[in-house]
Amino acid sequence: xxxxxxxxxxxxxxxxxxxxxxxxxxxxxxxxxxxxxxxxxxxxxxxxxxxxxxxxxxxxxxxxxxxxxxxxxxxxxxxxxxxxxxxxxxxxxxxxxxxxxxxxxxxxxxxxxxxxxxxxxxxxxxxxxxxxxxxxxxxxxxxxxxxxxxxxxxxxxxxxxxxxxxxxxxxxxxxxxxxxxxxxxxxxxxxxxxxxxxxxxxxxxxxxxxxxxxxxxxxxxxxxxxxxxxxxxxxxxxxxxxx
Amino acid sequence: xxxxxxxxxxxxxxxxxxxxxxxxxxxxxxxxxxxxxxxxxxxxxxxxxxxxxxxxxxxxxxxxxxxxxxxxxxxxxxxxxxxxxxxxxxxxxxxxxxxxxxxxxxxxxxxxxxxxxxxxxxxxxxxxxxxxxxxxxxxxxxxxxxxxxxxxxxxxxxxxxxxxxxxxxxxxxxxxxxxxxxxxxxxxxxxxxxxxxxxxxxxxxxxxxxxxxxxxxxxxxxxxxxxxxxxxxxxxxxxxxxxxxxxxxxxxxxxxxxxxxxxxxxxxxxxxxxxxxxxxxxxxxxxxxxxxxxxxxxxxxxxxxxxxxxxxxxxxxxxxxxxxxxxxxxxxxxxxxxxxxxxxxxxxxxxxxxxxxxxxxxxxxxxxxxxxxxxxxxxxxxxxxxxxxxxxxxxxxxxxxxxxxxxxxxxxxxxxxxxxxxxxxxxxxxx
Numbered sequence: 001x002x003x004x005x006x007x008x009x010x011x012x013x014x015x016x017x018x019x020x021x022x023x024x025x026x027x028x029x030x031x032x033x034x035x036x037x038x039x040x041x042x043x044x045x046x047x048x049x050x051x052x053x054x055x056x057x058x059x060x061x062x063x064x065x066x067x068x069x070x071x072x073x074x075x076x077x078x079x080x081x082x083x084x085x086x087x088x089x090x091x092x093x094x095x096x097x098x099x100x101x102x103x104x105x106x107x108x109x110x111x112x113x114x115x116x117x118x119x120x121x122x123x124x125x126x127x128x129x130x131x132x133x134x135x136x137x138x139x140x141x142x143x144x145x146x147x148x149x150x151x152x153x154x155x156x157x158x159x160x161x162x163x164x165x166x167x168x169x170x171x172x173x174x175x176x177x178x179x180x181x182x183x184x185x186x187x188x189x190x191x192x193x194x195x196x197x198x199x200x201x202x203x204x205x206x207x208x209x210x211x212x213x214x215x216x217x218x219x220x221x222x223x224x225x226x227x228x229x230x231x232x233x234x235x236x237x238x239x240x241x242x243x
Numbered sequence: 244x245x246x247x248x249x250x251x252x253x254x255x256x257x258x259x260x261x262x263x264x265x266x267x268x269x270x271x272x273x274x275x276x277x278x279x280x281x282x283x284x285x286x287x288x289x290x291x292x293x294x295x296x297x298x299x300x301x302x303x304x305x306x307x308x309x310x311x312x313x314x315x316x317x318x319x320x321x322x323x324x325x326x327x328x329x330x331x332x333x334x335x336x337x338x339x340x341x342x343x344x345x346x347x348x349x350x351x352x353x354x355x356x357x358x359x360x361x362x363x364x365x366x367x368x369x370x371x372x373x374x375x376x377x378x379x380x381x382x383x384x385x386x387x388x389x390x391x392x393x394x395x396x397x398x399x400x401x402x403x404x405x406x407x408x409x410x411x412x413x414x415x416x417x418x419x420x421x422x423x424x425x426x427x428x429x430x431x432x433x434x435x436x437x438x439x440x441x442x443x444x445x446x447x448x449x450x451x452x453x454x455x456x457x458x459x460x461x462x463x464x465x466x467x468x469x470x471x472x473x474x475x476x477x478x479x480x481x482x483x484x485x486x487x488x489x490x491x492x493x494x495x496x497x498x499x500x501x502x503x504x505x506x507x508x509x510x511x512x513x514x515x516x517x518x519x520x521x522x523x524x525x526x527x528x529x530x531x532x533x534x535x536x537x538x539x540x541x542x543x544x545x546x547x548x549x550x551x552x553x554x555x556x557x558x559x560x561x562x563x564x565x566x567x568x569x570x571x572x573x574x575x576x577x578x579x580x581x582x583x584x585x586x587x588x589x590x591x592x593x594x595x596x597x598x599x600x601x602x603x604x605x606x607x608x609x610x611x612x613x614x615x616x617x618x619x620x621x622x623x624x625x626x627x628x629x630x631x632x633x634x635x636x637x638x639x640x641x642x643x644x645x646x647x648x649x650x651x652x653x654x655x656x657x658x659x660x661x662x663x664x665x666x667x668x669x670x671x672x673x674x
Contacts, residue, residue: 048463051467052466052467053466053467053656053659054656054659054660073471076467076469076470077469079467080468081463081464081467082464083460083464084460085460086459086461086464087459087460087461088461089459089461104468104469104470105468
């Protein structure tokens with residue numbers, strides 16, 4: 001499969017604090033890659049660098065062959081980023097919000113229309129889309145913003161803790177949506193998560209981060225075998241604690 | 244209750260609020276001092292009278308002696324024009340040739356001419372117009388006429404009246420300076436108020452909007468979308484401008500209605516002579532035109548350009564300050580620098596002629612780009628073209644530099660990793 005993302009020695013510091021230290025990995029088109037790590041491990045910094053919001057100190061990342069450092073405009077046309085606990089414009093209706101986002105990614109009305117239609121289908125909010133976002137529950141808002149992230153059919157969708165703070169059923173819905181979009185649209189996903197089970201069930205490949213570096217990466221099964229563990233939580237514990 | 248109050252106060256009295264408080268205190272204290280010294284400069288010298296004696300008789304010399312006897316310091320000159328140019332006079336009383344003969348021989352009431360140099364349309368200018376050497380000269384002349392010449396009351400109950408002349412832009416016309424200022428003041432004082440409101444409202448609107456976008460993480464969504472930074476910032480600035488204009492138009496309409504109601508009430512209850520008032524208005528307009536105080540049509544384009552540049556600077560500065568704000572709570576503090584930079588020249592231009600302040604204060608005020616819009620109409624009316632066009636160019640350059648800085652800020656990491664002035668405690672960078 002062709003590569004959606006190729007990260008090459010990405011490095012970023014905040015003052016004297018090294019947040020990400022020469023990280024390299026790849027994601028194929030249609031593949032889901034899970035980033036696991038404790039708070040402060042450097043996950044969000046990687047995601048923000050790939051979303052062109054932060055500039056790497058060194059290294060680069062190619063998204064569909066375009067450099068985040070040299071061609072940020074080209075990259076932005078190929079990615080969609082969902083920040084951790086991202087909200088939406090509360091005064092808009094769900095429908096208006098999808099239309100607004102579609103307008104950012106597509107110029108032609110027919111393309112916008114198709115994009116909005118995909119958004120409606122992905123979020124599954126039905127009639128609630130005609131209501132103001134201010135009236136939405138947390139789960140509904142998250143479904144809406146996930147839909148807006150993938151409806152533009154980006155090469156790479158970057159999701160920062162997409163199910164954080166959601167109940168089990170809403171989390172399951174979100175996971176299913178991500179899986180479906182990867183299969184249906186060939187979108188590659190890079191997501192960060194604290195839920196090992198979530199990564200295990202969803203991700204084709206994953207990595208464990210600590211202090212800005214990858215401690216281990218591979219398919220979930222490879223990691224289980226490598227660390228002789230029965231769950232990814234045990235793998236995580238062994239990798240992070242070095243036991 | 245005590246616990247709750249403590250919590251509320253600790254929320255409100257944060258670091259940003261205290262810094263704002265101190266800056267606000269020093270600036271307003273400075274402003275008060277500056278205004279006092281400005282007013283003192285203009286009105287303190289009431290012990291000096293300026294006299295131009297064109298009559299040169301024993302009678303007028305006796306009037307000058309009487310003024311000295313009353314404790315005035317009397318300064319004299321050959322003509323008002325030269326005294327303005329050489330000695331910096333701003334007003335003078337003139338004893339016209341033949342005045343003594345008219346009074347003492349013809350027993351007819353005479354007139355002392357009072358000349359005022361108009362340099363601005365500020366409130367202080369109005370005060371200067373009212374504080375006259377002619378008042379002191381009238382008192383002294385009446386005394387000499389009644390007591391010294393006749394030993395008792397003279398033939399005339401009021402031997403002398405005052406004829407007012409106004410000089411501006413090297414032209415002198417027979418007109419009351421206060422009336423001339425009055426005919427311009429409605430616009431010259433209303434426009435700065437509109438500008439002040441616009442700047443403050445746009446600053447607060449835009450900073451709060453950016454802070455909300457940062458809190459909701461919608462800004463990250465926008466900045467990672469395939470839309471040019473300049474479009475995102477431009478849309479925000481334009482929206483804030485439209486909101487502020489809506490507010491301003493609404494306030495302006497309210498003000499106009501209030502003015503109309505007051506005037507109508509005055510006409511109905513006091514029977515104001517509309518015909519007479521209209522004649523006075525026409526006379527004042529003619530005086531304004533003769534003095535060259537009318538702003539020509541082409542110059543209005545420059546005045547409006549200055550206004551738009553100031554709004555552009557305010558909007559761009561707000562966009563930059565918004566980048567340093569992490570939540571709507573700190574937006575108020577962030578707009579403080581813009582508010583003070585607007586308030587400072589606004590108040591000073593209202594009460595005084597900024598162009599006549601000391602070099603240090605003037606330099607400080609001219610460095611604030613907004614000052615140039617506040618004094619734009621005055622500069623144009625009083626033909627200070629280098630100041631007007633210099634101000635316009637300065638504002639244009641300032642705006643260009645600020646726009647470049649804004650684009651740089653919004654293309655940099657500062658939005659997400661700054662640890663700056665307006666960052667609230669506990670908002671550490673998420674890694």
